[in-house]
Amino acid sequence: MSRVEALGRFIWDFVVGDDWQVGAGVVVAIGATAVVATTNVAAWWVLPVAVAGLLALTLWRASRAR
Amino acid sequence: MSGTDIGLALAVFLACAVEAVEALTIVLAVGFTRSWRSAFIGVGAAIVLLSATTAALGPALTALPLNALRVAVGGLLLAFGLQWLRKAILRAAGLKALHDEAGIYQTELSAAREAGNPASGLDGYSFTIAFKGVFLEGLEVVFIVLTFGANQHHIGLAAAAAGVAVVLVVLAGIAIHAPLARVPENTMKFGVGVMLTSFGTFWGAEGAGAHWPGSDAALLVLIPAVLVFALAAVAIVSRRPSSAGGQANEAAVRA
Numbered sequence: 001m002s003r004v005e006a007l008g009r010f011i012w013d014f015v016v017g018d019d020w021q022v023g024a025g026v027v028v029a030i031g032a033t034a035v036v037a038t039t040n041v042a043a044w045w046v047l048p049v050a051v052a053g054l055l056a057l058t059l060w061r062a063s064r065a066r
Numbered sequence: 067m068s069g070t071d072i073g074l075a076l077a078v079f080l081a082c083a084v085e086a087v088e089a090l091t092i093v094l095a096v097g098f099t100r101s102w103r104s105a106f107i108g109v110g111a112a113i114v115l116l117s118a119t120t121a122a123l124g125p126a127l128t129a130l131p132l133n134a135l136r137v138a139v140g141g142l143l144l145a146f147g148l149q150w151l152r153k154a155i156l157r158a159a160g161l162k163a164l165h166d167e168a169g170i171y172q173t174e175l176s177a178a179r180e181a182g183n184p185a186s187g188l189d190g191y192s193f194t195i196a197f198k199g200v201f202l203e204g205l206e207v208v209f210i211v212l213t214f215g216a217n218q219h220h221i222g223l224a225a226a227a228a229g230v231a232v233v234l235v236v237l238a239g240i241a242i243h244a245p246l247a248r249v250p251e252n253t254m255k256f257g258v259g260v261m262l263t264s265f266g267t268f269w270g271a272e273g274a275g276a277h278w279p280g281s282d283a284a285l286l287v288l289i290p291a292v293l294v295f296a297l298a299a300v301a302i303v304s305r306r307p308s309s310a311g312g313q314a315n316e317a318a319v320r321a
Contacts (some may be wrong), residue, residue: 002241006248014143014205014209015145015146016145016149016202016207017145017149019149019152019153020147021096022145022148023145025114025143026141026144026145026148026270028135028177029270030140030141030270030273031274033270033271033276034274034275035137036276037274037275038275042276042277042278043271043274043275043276044271044277044278044279044284046166046271046273046276046277047234047267047270047276048267048271048288048291050261051144051148051267051292052295054148055148055151055152055155055263055295055299056299057297058148058152058153059152059156059303062152062156062161063156063159063161063303063306
């Protein structure tokens with residue numbers, strides 16, 4: 001494994017960790033918040049709802065795997 | 067000092083105290099079994115590299131426009147905080163081994179003894195293990211200090227909270243000459259996960275253009291709401307049938 005590859009893997013593990021879908025979900029949720037914020041609808045609730053869903057999903061998967 | 071500043075200082079203090087306890091365990095293990103001098107040189111080298119990382123990343127972060135900074139910091143804190151919270155909930159529910167500092171210390175002691183006799187000059191094993199332990203745990207401290215501090219334009223406050231935590235842990239380690247196994251690390255990690263997730267949600271939404279009802283006061287609702295959700299998750303997950311009934315007793319894991 002090259003040093004660049006090792007560094008990339010370290011950064012990935014450091015920030016994203018065991019469940020990459022949580023990281024991807026965070027990116028999508030922030031994007032959705034930005035989209036809703038351009039409309040007349042309040043956008044503050046989007047991220048908390050998404051975070052609750054992501055946490056529930058990752059816990060469900062982890063508890064099934066154990 | 068505003069409520070947000072107090073929350074920032076508390077989150078940074080707790081996170082840094084936990085990381086410092088973990089780094090202390092590693093340094094004590096190689097120091098007691100092999101070479102204090104080499105371990106301290108490893109700690110010093112890690113601190114120099116961490117300082118350089120902070121000096122390089124700090125100005126880059128603070129130079130970002132506020133909304134871009136909040137999106138970046140909010141997203142990173144959320145991804146990072148959800149990792150902490152997920153592990154903390156699984157531990158509290160008995161599906162992941164509790165972090166056991168005394169057990170980890172014994173493992174590190176055994177590994178250090180099995181690595182052969184210490185070299186007469188600089189002991190490479192002590193240096194490397196102490197360096198890696200302090201650098202990797204310290205990197206999490208740098209990440210938390212920079213993201214929290216840059217976002218609130220209070221890097222000084224975040225650094226002070228981190229510094230106090232590290233000094234207190236080191237003084238406690240010097241006083242008892244042993245790893246701080248009685249520090250309630252698992253509870254602290256749970257609290258840090260709640261704080262990182264709450265602040266990440268708050269800043270991420272603000273950076274994306276949302277306006278919180280009550281502005282900063284929304285955190286006073288958001289933090290307890292995340293805590294209640296996490297506690298409910300512990301109750302639900304611990305009731306789920308699992309093939310790992312007794313996994314809380316498995317060998318201690320690092321996180």
